[in-house]
Amino acid sequence: MDKLTKEQRRKNMQANKSTGTKPELLLAKTLFSRGHRYRKNNRSVYGKPDLTFKKIKLAIFVDGEFWHGKDWELRKDDHKTNKEFWNNKIERNIQRDIVVNEELTKQGWTILKVWGKEIQKDLLNC
Template structure:
């Protein structure tokens, strides 16, 4: 059974943001401070990534552990109430993430996904991974323009 009343649970769920979460903002600010410019929540890119480098075709997603099912097989039964609903919802999110990754990669995009806790604990590692992809995509881009 839920520890909160229905009204309390409803208020908690209403407070969940689709964009502009603390972890998303933290990553964006760290990238900006490192001199990188990006687009936030670009609706013209399939899957509406949290951050995009459109010219380099890099899509970055910031995923919360709860909504995107981190270690899902281990935490699947942590939900005490309304299990059928939560299992379906989170499994749909996991499948949608896979579908979005596949579609973007087939279109030539590099896709990076970071868990919220990884950003909170190891933001520099996340920035380093992004920088590696930016450098490799920049090299590919410059090779292509030199061939023309």
Template structure:
């Protein structure tokens, strides 16, 4: 059973942002501080990545654990109410993530995906991965 009332749960879910989340902003500000310029949620790039470096054809996605189903096989049954809805919703999100990755790779892009908790706990590691990928792309070109 849900610990929140239906009205409280509805308000919580309405507050979830599609863009400009705290974790996305944290990563973006750190990259900016390090002198790297990017585009946020560029509609011209397939899948509308959270951050894009068009010059390097690098797409970065910041995925929240809940909406993108981290450890999905283990956590799948954590949903106590409206399970059919949530299973379909999150499984479709996971499928869409795979489709977006596949298309971007086919189009010659490099794709990086980070979990929100990884950014919060290891921001430096995440930015290092991005910077190493940019350096790798520069060497290839």
């Protein structure tokens, strides 16, 4: 049973962004200020990484802990409502991430995955 009405839930879900998240922007601005030039969400690269450096074939993904299943085996049962939907969705995201990593590796890309909270807590060590 959802505590929010359908309209409230719809507005909450619409507010979730796939690009331009705070951690992603924070990392991008820091890299730019240090003289690194990149492309954001480059569609010509498989998996559309958050930041790409084509010359050196570096793809950076900034992943949200919830959406990409950080510590998934421990947190699998944290959902209070609609457990089956969320478990399926997050497990599909994890599987898609694996496929994208394998394909980019085959193409010779170096992949960096950074959790959003790591950027917010300790940006310079990311």
